[in-house]
Amino acid sequence: MDRKAFFWLIREGKLPEPRAAQTLGMKILSVDPDSGELEAEFEGKDEFTNPAGNIQGGFLSAMLDDTMGPALSSLLSEGEFAPTVNLNVQFLAPAKPGKLHAIGRVVKRGGGVCYLSGELSQDGRTVATATATAVVRKL
Numbered sequence: 206m207d208r209k210a211f212f213w214l215i216r217e218g219k220l221p222e223p224r225a226a227q228t229l230g231m232k233i234l235s236v237d238p239d240s241g242e243l244e245a246e247f248e249g250k251d252e253f254t255n256p257a258g259n260i261q262g263g264f265l266s267a268m269l270d271d272t273m274g275p276a277l278s279s280l281l282s283e284g285e286f287a288p289t290v291n292l293n294v295q296f297l298a299p300a301k302p303g304k305l306h307a308i309g310r311v312v313k314r315g316g317g318v319c320y321l322s323g324e325l326s327q328d329g330r331t332v333a334t335a336t337a338t339a340v341v342r343k344l
Contacts, residue, residue: 231247246305276311284344286342300327317342318338
C-alpha cells in the first residue's frame with residue numbers, strides 16, 4: 206500500500222473526490238488493502254430511474270465499477286492507474302431509489318492484469334453482481 210497513490214490521496218482529502226463518485230452519491234464505508242476488499246454505499250437518486258421507477262442498469266453498472274475499481278486502486282503504487290477493460294454485469298432484481306450497498310473485491314492481481322468482482326444490494330437483497338478485468342498502467 207502506497208499512501209502517495211491516487212486512492213489514498215483522495216481518501217486523505219489531498220485530491221478531490223472523482224466527479225463520477227459524487228454524482229453516484231458514493232460513500233466508502235471501509236477498505237481493506239490487505240484483502241483487496243472495499244465496502245461502499247451509493248445514493249440511488251430519482252434522476253437515475255427508468256420509466257418503471259427502477260434504477261436504470263447503466264447506473265447500477267457504474268456503481269459496481271466504482272466499487273471494484275477503488276478496491277484495486279487501494280493496492281496500487283504512486284503513478285499507477287488501472288482502467289477497466291471489461292465489465293460484465295448481471296441484473297438480478299430491480300433497485301428502487303434509495304441507499305444501495307456495494308462490495309468490491311480484487312480476486313486476483315497479476316503482473317498487469319487484474320480480476321475483480323462486486324455485488325450491489327438493497328434492503329438485504331442482491332440486485333446486481335459484476336466481474337471486471339482491469340489493466341495496471343503507469344501514468
